Each structure stands twice: as structure tokens, then as C-alpha cells.
Amino acid sequence: MRSRTPWIAVLASAAVTLATATGAAPAPRSAPAPAPTALAAPTVLAAPDIPVANVQAHLNQFLSIATANGGNRAHGRPGYLASVNYVKGRLDAAGYTTTVQSFTYNGATGYNLIADWPGGDPNAVVMTGAHLDSATAGPGINDNGTGSAAILEVALAVARTGFSPDKHLRFAWWGAEELGLRGSRHYVTALPAAERTKIKAYLNFDMVGSPNPGYFVYDGDNSDGVGAGPGPAGSAQIEQTLQAYFTSIGVPTRGTDFDGRSDYGPFISAGIPAGGTFTGAEGTKTSAQVALWGGTAGAAFDPCYHRACDNLGNVNATALDRNTDAIAYTVWALAGAAPPPGTTVHTDGFETATGWTVNPAGTDTATSGRWERGVPAATSSGGVSTQLAAATGSYALVTGAAAGAAAGDNDLDGGVSTIQSGPITLPATGTLTLSLAAYLAHLTNATSADYLRVRVVGTSTVTALNLTGAAVNRAAAWQTTSTDITALRGQTVRIVVDAADAGTASLVEAAVDDVRIVQS
Incomplete structure (x- = not known):
């Protein structure tokens, strides 16, 4: 890295500004956020x-x-x-x-x-x-x-x-x-x-x-x-x-x-x-x-x-x-690269209801912003996108689909919210891959106790996604992931999605879309 020139002295101040902002109250929500850029990954x-x-x-x-x-x-x-x-x-x-x-x-x-x-x-x-x-x-x-x-x-x-x-x-x-x-x-x-x-x-x-x-x-x-x-x-x-x-x-x-x-x-x-x-x-x-x-x-x-x-x-x-x-x-x-070609075992873009159940174990603690299948309203808070339109189509799984008038309206609050798919029977042969799109968005009052997690549960469990919060502004941005779930082949499984606002009161939003299981 080349030497610092006299007019450049921003690194430490930028870090300190963010570090001291962690206790700040979230700004009000503004108009719908812009659509994701062309770099959004497939x-x-x-x-x-x-x-x-x-x-x-x-x-x-x-x-x-x-x-x-x-x-x-x-x-x-x-x-x-x-x-x-x-x-x-x-x-x-x-x-x-x-x-x-x-x-x-x-x-x-x-x-x-x-x-x-x-x-x-x-x-x-x-x-x-x-x-x-x-x-x-x-x-x-x-x-x-x-x-x-x-x-x-x-x-x-x-x-x-x-x-x-x-x-x-x-x-x-x-x-x-x-x-x-x-x-x-x-x-x-x-x-x-x-x-x-x-x-x-x-x-x-x-x-x-x-x-x-x-x-x-x-x-x-x-x-x-x-x-x-x-x-x-x-x-x-x-x-x-x-x-x-x-x-x-x-x-x-x-x-x-x-x-x-x-x-x-x-x-x-x-x-x-x-x-x-x-x-x-x-x-x-x-x-x-x-x-x-x-x-x-x-x-x-x-x-x-x-x-x-x-x-x-x-x-x-x-x-x-x-x-x-x-x-x-x-x-x-x-x-970007598509998963290996193969046979689609299961796909859900949430455009129709396919039997997902909220709070399946009856143990959820969230008081608002619970998981739902809905049409997410693109929203932002203080210029930070906190909720996006569905990755494809109109519907997604989202923690409180409506925008509301102010920060904290319909976002996840009070603890854990869970949503679970219906039973999915996996084939007994081949390589099985689960792919999905998701995001976890939050403001600087979030902590590492806040999270978004996706698991595939059969006689054993494979964790496909585990995102944790931090004391930073993290804008909503659809990210895609692909996970090998071959260890579960031959089983009847369910996909379990849970999110938590489990630390101090904070603005936390999460969403999942385009769930797919492929056999190759």
C-alpha cells in the first residue's frame, strides 16, 4: 500500500464513528429502497x-x-x-x-x-x-x-x-x-x-x-x-x-x-x-x-x-x-455459476402456498415480525435497505412483509421466530444439493445474538445457512448459497428456517426465497 498523503486521515475516524454508533436509535424508515443492482448473484x-x-x-x-x-x-x-x-x-x-x-x-x-x-x-x-x-x-x-x-x-x-x-x-x-x-x-x-x-x-x-x-x-x-x-x-x-x-x-x-x-x-x-x-x-x-x-x-x-x-x-x-x-x-x-445439472427433487419460490408452518414446535418467543409467506415491501431506514422485494416473483418467506410507517414497524422483535416446510422425501441415490437465496439485514444496534439460520432436519441435521448479526449497518442484499445435503438421502426431511432478534432491541429483518433441491 502506498504511503498516506497529508489530506487522507479517514481510516481511524471511520472506524470510531461506526463503533460509537452501536447504541444509536434507528432512523425512521424512508421510501421504498432501490431495487438490487445488476451484481446481485444468481x-x-x-x-x-x-x-x-x-x-x-x-x-x-x-x-x-x-x-x-x-x-x-x-x-x-x-x-x-x-x-x-x-x-x-x-x-x-x-x-x-x-x-x-x-x-x-x-x-x-x-x-x-x-x-x-x-x-x-x-x-x-x-x-x-x-x-x-x-x-x-x-x-x-x-x-x-x-x-x-x-x-x-x-x-x-x-x-x-x-x-x-x-x-x-x-x-x-x-x-x-x-x-x-x-x-x-x-x-x-x-x-x-x-x-x-x-x-x-x-x-x-x-x-x-x-x-x-x-x-x-x-x-x-x-x-x-x-x-x-x-x-x-x-x-x-x-x-x-x-x-x-x-x-x-x-x-x-x-x-x-x-x-x-x-x-x-x-x-x-x-x-x-x-x-x-x-x-x-x-x-x-x-x-x-x-x-x-x-x-x-x-x-x-x-x-x-x-x-x-x-x-x-x-x-x-x-x-x-x-x-x-x-x-x-x-x-x-x-x-455466479449454476449448480450441476440434474433432477429437481423439490422447488419452492413461494408463489403458491405449499404447507409451511409458523412456530411448529410452539416455542417461539418473537412478539412481532414473525415469519410469513408474503409479498415483501421494499423498505429502508436511514438510507440502509432493510427489506427487499422477493428475489424472483412476488412472494418470499419474510419476517413481517409490510413496510409500516416507522423504524421497528413489522420487523422481528422479542426473540425467535420459526417456520417449517412440509415433509420432503429425498431420493436414496446421487448427490443432493440444496440452494436458496436469503438475507439478514440490521442496523448498528444489532448484536451477535441476532441470526438467520436454515437447517434441513431428518434423522440428522444439515445446517445450510447460519448468518449472525453485528453492530454495523448491514443492508438487505439477496445472497445465494448452495449446500450438499447428500448425508440425508433416502430420508423424509423438513426445512426449518429460524431467525432471532435475541440481543438488545434492534431492527432486524430476514427473508428466504427460491428454495431448490437437486439430485445429480
Whole structure:
């Protein structure tokens, strides 16, 4: 990540603003929220878990390259080109089409490495990038070996799993970022206008393993109200997809502004939706942030930022693992791919009543906003979408379908609400996959006690979805998931959906749509 310029000082203030807002009363609901953007993902296969050991192996290679080449991997130095050649070799062997793009800066030749995965719609590109160069002072293992290694391993996972996305996948490793985003600027500037419009999402990962980490997600819709404003239309969908992953593992996130310090800059300047994650640079971690994530208050997120000690000991393996899995989750979700072809065993888009039962065990505690099959009214609170129209058709399962006149009208309150399907008989052979669309939306007064959960219950239980709340504004955004339920084949099962507003009083909304079970 390039150095902070004097007019940029927003990261800490953005985080503190969000942290102190958790007790605020929700704003009144406003007019119906806009429809979801074109980036809303179709039903997709679940992303694989990315082994952090594989990512660390790439970091070892980057350190070896730096050690053999004067201690760094900086623009114009032999260590940088050796890094390009290492990444290119791995991608070529995996079946990518790679291109090395050269440019000149400060009298030295720089290189961008672009890798395209065959297939997908060439007019709808999901692009993921990280800068590969280090500062001259050291090997740059956190900045930005971590981002470069993480997206490399995600790209290799695409090849290993045979992922066939609906959209076209492109990965990029940028040169001379430390000197002012020179490589990414060259790439975007050189793209014809028609090619720029094909890039529907750009994901940027710069420093994702800081030793005293925070969990920051670029604020695509400016929902924290701090800084220069939102990214281009579609950036909010990227932000929400990344947040959805961290919510699923119980890790709270905070927004950070597009402050121009990394390679998303040229993309958002060109009107391309962008987003990404960041674990912190030379900024100081606050006590409020320690309460969220642990670590050391008053210390830098990365005390070896742009220093010779930015080596393997300067990486937090847990942060690296979580961020790499978040990258994979987001690439899979935004690129989209249908489940394997097969026989539809069960499908429910809720356009007709099919025998779902509210409070089947008689133990629910929710006092309002209980589950119902209904036509959801698109609503928002303080500019945050809290309820959306059905993912397809008109009906969905939703916690209180009506909008109401004010915040808290018809949202889930008082505890747990449950709804259960009728009996579904599963075949005894083949691979069985459950897919569905869902969202959990809430404001900053939510807690980790709030949740949305989907289970398939037979003689045993498979949990298909488990989203938990956090003290952030999380806008409603239909996300799709796919789960292997082969362990239940041959059984008669029921799908159980439950949601809870179980912590402090908070605005919580949830919905489920397009439930499908396929045999392949």
C-alpha cells in the first residue's frame, strides 16, 4: 500500500464513528429502497475453503525472491520481475491465459501480470487484483505479499475445483503501486472505453494479514457517512457480499473509505464498481477496535509498514486465512455459476402456498415480525435497505412483509421466530444439493445474538445457512448459497428456517426465497 498523503486521515475516524454508533436509535424508515443492482448473484456453488498453508507457501517464495535480490521486490529491481515470473508460472501451469503488460516509470520498466480464466461471459468480467511490488526498504510480505498470495491461491482454487462461472474471471498483479498506483493506472488508462464497461466488479486486496489486524471493508455505499462518498453504482453490492462472509464466521467488520491509497483508485475513477478488504497499515489501533478484534491498543496495525522487518513474522495467520476465504466467497458469489445439472427433487419460490408452518414446535418467543409467506415491501431506514422485494416473483418467506410507517414497524422483535416446510422425501441415490437465496439485514444496534439460520432436519441435521448479526449497518442484499445435503438421502426431511432478534432491541429483518433441491 502506498504511503498516506497529508489530506487522507479517514481510516481511524471511520472506524470510531461506526463503533460509537452501536447504541444509536434507528432512523425512521424512508421510501421504498432501490431495487438490487445488476451484481446481485444468481444461485451459485459454495466457494471452497482455501488452505492458509498454501497462501503461506507463496509468501515463503516471495521472501526467498527478495532475499536473493537485494532484500526487496520493488519496481525496477530484479526481485519484482522474479515475483512476476513466479506467479505467472503457477498460473500458466493451472490453465490461465496470462499477459505481461509493460510500462515505464522513473526510467525503469514495470510490469502488470493479467490472468484470464477461460470461459464465462466476456461482456461481464469480475476482476480481482493486488499489487505485487514492495517498498524498497524491505521484502513486503504483508504489504503486499499477503494480498498477492491470497488472490493467487484463490485463482488456483478456481482451476482445482473446475469452477465454471457465468461471468468471466480475471486476476491482476500490479506493478509500481508504491510509487503512485502506476501499474493499475496504466492498465485502466490503456483500456478502450468498451472494455472498461465490461468490468462489472473490481476487487482489491492490499495488506490482508497485518500482525495487529483490523477487519475493514471498503465502504462502497458510504454507509458510515464519513469521507469522500460512495464508490460507483454496484460497489455497495461488493461491500455487502464481503460483509456477508465475515458475518457468517462471526467476525465484525468496519467500513473504510476509498481514500486513494491503493489500486482500486483508477477503477473507481473510471466508474467501475470496486471493493475489497484491508487489515490496517501504519494507523494506530484504538481501544474500541481492540474490543472488537483483540490485539494491542495504541500500537500500529502493522508496525513494520514499509520497513525491512516486513517479513514472514509480520503476518497474522488468522487474519490472512479469514481474508483469503472472504476473497474466495466473494469471487464465487459475484461470478455466479449454476449448480450441476440434474433432477429437481423439490422447488419452492413461494408463489403458491405449499404447507409451511409458523412456530411448529410452539416455542417461539418473537412478539412481532414473525415469519410469513408474503409479498415483501421494499423498505429502508436511514438510507440502509432493510427489506427487499422477493428475489424472483412476488412472494418470499419474510419476517413481517409490510413496510409500516416507522423504524421497528413489522420487523422481528422479542426473540425467535420459526417456520417449517412440509415433509420432503429425498431420493436414496446421487448427490443432493440444496440452494436458496436469503438475507439478514440490521442496523448498528444489532448484536451477535441476532441470526438467520436454515437447517434441513431428518434423522440428522444439515445446517445450510447460519448468518449472525453485528453492530454495523448491514443492508438487505439477496445472497445465494448452495449446500450438499447428500448425508440425508433416502430420508423424509423438513426445512426449518429460524431467525432471532435475541440481543438488545434492534431492527432486524430476514427473508428466504427460491428454495431448490437437486439430485445429480
